Amino acid sequence: MTSDEHLPELRASDADRERVAGILRDALAEGRLAMDEFEERLEEAYRAKTYGQLEPLTRDLPAAGAGLPAVAPRAAAPAARPASGWSGRIGGEATSRTGIAIMSGFQRKGAWTVPRRFTMFSFWGGGELDLREADFEAAEVEIRCISIMGGANVILPPDMALEVRGIGIMGGFDHSQVGVPHTPGTPRVTLTGFAFWGGVGTSRKKTKAARRAEAEAAREERRLAREQRRLAREERRKRLE
Structure with a gap:
């Protein structure tokens, strides 16, 4: 077994988790993720301890490669413990x-x-x-x-x-x-x-990460609502011109 195969089990940093959270927020704004998917993945991101737990959260998103440090090879990720649910914590x-x-x-x-x-x-x-x-x-x-x-x-x-x-x-x-x-x-x-x-x-009680994820999701929902209202106003203005 090569040393690269162990990389998904390396500990993730706060910066790594924030990079993944940023990708998830962009995916929500672009309509690639539904709100419930975004909330679930964001909570898992803040709770993740290793690269292997972070990688699946952005694997199906266009910017997935930017969410992890360059040393974490995607090829080895399938061998990592599942990031969703409790299986990775038992x-x-x-x-x-x-x-x-x-x-x-x-x-x-x-x-x-x-x-x-x-x-x-x-x-x-x-x-x-x-x-x-x-x-x-x-x-x-x-x-x-x-x-x-x-x-x-x-x-x-x-x-x-x-x-x-x-x-x-x-x-x-x-x-x-x-x-x-x-x-x-x-x-x-x-x-x-x-x-x-x-x-x-x-x-x-909920963890701090879960409460933070809920607050982040609520802020993002408010931002999307404001954007939708702005687009609706623009559409009405164009029809009146």
Whole structure:
């Protein structure tokens, strides 16, 4: 295997992601992409970590070659992990397997790899797991929460499957996020354990990249609407002349 075949797995920079975002915005303005396609691809672009995840987003657009650094060969791109969906975020070695808070706190957030089984223990303290930007060792993971006179919170992305099996004794597990529609192929997270005079909460939030993509899409939609109004005025003016 040549060294070039590894290039799609090289880490992408913020500048690389912005170049791809620019191509997508141009494609939307030219009518090559529908709004829903633009929003989906833009979100994937800001979440992409490697060249191989960026390349498919512009592969079918005329300016695709400008979206990636010159060292990223398009010929090797088919071997890259899929950029859409969750398949590119499942697999790999776990980076952390436990979190302990004894009269203190802990937090796992950002880019980390969730193991098949993560244990979080809190005693007179609190812990937080943020899964929104995480990778996953397996498609099904268990988070075992033991909370004694303490608390724990698990933050999930909006489209992730969740099951709660924990037991509360003068405490409780939050079931409010169970049954929320999830995207096929997302990891399934199961919360187990027990809470004694404590609680385990769950919430769903969008990533900063997703919120940024939505804001960008809204701005682009407003710009297109202004352009359409301008063209309509021009057309009316021409008819009156």
